[in-house]
Amino acid sequence: MDDALSDELLHEIFRRLPPSPDVSLVSKRWLSVHRQSLTSISLRSPPSLPAFSSLLSNLPSLSSVSVSVSVTASPLSPLLFLSLSHLCPNLRSLSFLPFPLSPPSLSLLSRNCPRLSSLSLSLSRPLRFPWLLLFPSLRELSVLASDYPSYDLCDDSAESCHDDVVPGDDARELWLESLSLTAIKGDDFGVCWLWRRCGKLRRLALNSCEGIGTDADQEDGYFWFLRCLKGIKEVEIRICRSIVDEILSKLAENCERLVSLLLHDGGGDGALLRFLNIHRCNLESIDFRLPMDLSNDHLLALSSNCGSLVSFKVQSCFLGTSEGLKSLAAATGDRLRELQLIHCDVVDRERGLLPALGQQLRHLTNLDLSCNVMLEDKGLVSMLASCDQLVDLGLRGCRSLTSNAVIAVSRSCVRIKYVDIADCPNIEEKAVEFLVSNSPWLRRVTVEKSKVSNVTKRTASRKSIEIVG
Template identity: 40%
Template sequence: MDALLCDELLQEIFHRIPPPSSAVVSLVSKRWRRLLRSSTTSLSLHFPPPYDPTTIASFSAFLTHHPFLSSLSIAGPGGEDPLLLAVASSCPNLRHLRFSCSPVSPFSLYTLSTSCIHLSSISVTISRPPSFHWLGDHGLSFLWRNCKNVKKLQLKSCESIGDYSSFSSREGLLQFINQSRCSLRRLDLRLPLDLDNSHLIALSENLNFSGLVSLRLQSCCLVDGEGLKALGRAVADSLEELALINCDVVEREPGLLTTLGQSLKKLRRLDLSYNDMLLDKELVSMLVSCNCLAELKLRGCGRLTNATLGSMIRSRNQLQHIDIKHCCGIEVDGVEFFVLNAPRLRRVEVEQSKLSGVARRWASNKFMEVVC
């Protein structure tokens, strides 16, 4: 018992030793070296050639001596499958892996996914050639079938991500949504030319995505209200951020924003920037239901007027941050009225020409941040 307590005390001390000095610890005794390795949770290694069986076996044995390793970064000019297979067989508790070596095969990635079931972050990069042509659609599907805890996946220069040959990203994205078992929290799609209702409806039907916290869509031209309403109902209890930036569905379908506002009661951040045909009545009808809203971005919404700001004051909003730059219909008196009467406002983004002297003094006295 005394030896166990002593070991735990030493490990706690090792955690507090700065990295430059920790290497000396292993030289004291074999016991200290064993304790240091068992207390190590993160390693960053540069692995030079040769990559012969003897070297790979030694590398695997070295990793085995670090049973609680959770984060590993490996860089080197080669290594390929043998290095990754050594990691898969020796690091069962691995959660974060950055493998900056040569291309690896689907087989080694499959082995990694079945052996390291706690992985939540994988980064695979290559130097030459700059593509992932060697990794086909079918070979990649095991990632979302087996790695249930993945929260971050970085792939560079990929052609598609489906289970069969895709001529665009539409099928690949739909395949990912339908088969994914990870609990997606944030989705940000910018200029997704193939995104349509089938993707949004698939998101709403996959229970793993019911905890979605943030949904950001920019320049989506193929979605309509049906898909957004279905998704809004599915994530009503979790969604805190919604961005529909330059999405013409906001202008095409009257009443859409009203329905979304009635569903998304927990919404705290809303970004409707650059919807230049958005009207006061559409926005106000949504904001009436969003009682928790703290941040609102309306940059570039040219048809909004002072009436929107007045309605927000009358509805006793909780706004702390508002962006109304490049809103041609909002004038100096509207900005002044809003700044003076919004009780929780802490930051406002607006053109300098629309700030009256009264509004400036009030903002200064209230320590309000004004961004021009």
């Protein structure tokens, strides 16, 4: 069989297989072909520089590389980056964190990797971005602002180490479609350079930010930031409590194309309520994690103004009641396909809630009720009886559920493909066996290995079901 498989055919097979080191253990030939077929690698603790360079030289098809190095490894980290930029000419996606890179280093990368379309990196303060004009193919940029110093990779005489200010850059606009900024402070005014040139943004993510690089006193910079918002379709705001009210206000006034909003860990309830009441966009996806800032008023505002929702995710909601959720279900019942209520005590507190939601949301395909430790079989089983379109079900950490709930999943949800029942101590081995044996479309079950019997393993193997434990 090995003789019948040419290198080209092996190469194509390996490209279609899920990532696995096992195939490279068959023979030296398979190892060589496997290396040639790899298109992505992720290294959390890179080896020594010679070993790193040797590794890259044996992977000619790499297009995606993720490297995480310690900022304390300053003498070595720049050289790793230099080796990577020289040995991966086909690179399209690069993540190099958290070591800060200098503009001359990035200039060198632009010369060696002209096809780069996605870049995730750390930059030292003060932040400067003119080097982005050297990357005409770049569409996705993620920046972590750092107080650590960066190191240049070459001396002043090297051709690649020129001034990072490009002549005529004021007239040029970037082609960035996705921008993620982390740890931006109020006085990081270098970000204003980005706002002036990011008129094509479709996705904006702010993580642990205290500012946006401009303020109301800088009329010019603020104008360009508001201009960027007009084309935004997706916004993610995480742990930005000091600026989130202002951002929500500007989104409501300037963003008409927004379809997806994620808001985690920080948000004045008043600003969020105003946004939900006056926004002019058709939101299709909402993801909230606001333990003390999401109340029934917000859920009712969603019901009145967000009837086009397709996905609604809530984590750690402690102030909502069944009234708000039922109202939202009634308003979105025909459209909503994904519902996530993770660690929401209303699920445990009001026992008739889930059956009522099931009656309204008959078209759900994705349901996640993880970490509701008091959720009982009766409420879940009643809901599943109405939600026969489910494909993906998450019950991780629902410690009060028993085997009866899993049996109900198999009987009611005939289209189910993915089930997560990890950390559910009252679900027994026999129930897992029943689920695997009686679910014709099942593709993956997440459960402890101690609950996977030999019969379950054989059945899963025969039906190509993945058991994740």
